[in-house]
Amino acid sequence: MPEDRDWEVYKVPPTRTPVSERTTSVPNPIAFVQTVFNYVIDAPVTFVREWIERQQAKNKFYYYHQKFRRVPDLSECLEGDYLCFFEAEAQWRRDRMVDQEIVEIVRERLGACKQREGPNQFQNCAKEVEQLVQVTKAYQDRYGDLGVHGNARTCLMKQKHRMMEERKAQANASQ
Secondary structure, eight states, X not given: OOSSOOTTTSOOOOSSOOOOOOSOSSXXXXXXXXXXXXXXXXXXXXXXXXXXXXXXXXXXXXXXXXXXXXXXXXGGSOTTOHHHHHHHHHHHHHHHHHHHHHXXXXXXXXXXXHHHHGGGHHHHSHHHHHHHHHHHHHHHHHHTTOOTTOOHHXXXXXXXXXXXXXXXXXXXXXX
């Protein structure tokens, strides 16, 4: 770059933006309304909002990860304790929904693996297939054949009958 610059070609911008001169002595009504709005409406609302946020920051509540305390199983409820029956039924329904989601997630993982691997899916997705078989067998053992109207009592009876059959089969095998 040459040392002798032509200052007329490359003018230096002004260091400060010039302030426009007022042509009237009457105050701007828009500035007045904006100032009144800021002090009367915006400042109190901002103060209340910040106070609420400070209070919420003290005790965080994550509504999307609600944790229920574990309640006694239906087999542990006393006879005639209807509140315990209700809580055990609600707990069973939550457990059933969680187990359904587990099966669905494993099924989605297997589908993603098959999509990703293509023709090599049989050898590369064997772990996912085995996991899906285990999860669906566990779900079927616990909730299978209950139907749409299944509840905690029928599930408990199903498990009791299965345990009795296993004991009979074990006793017959040892004789």
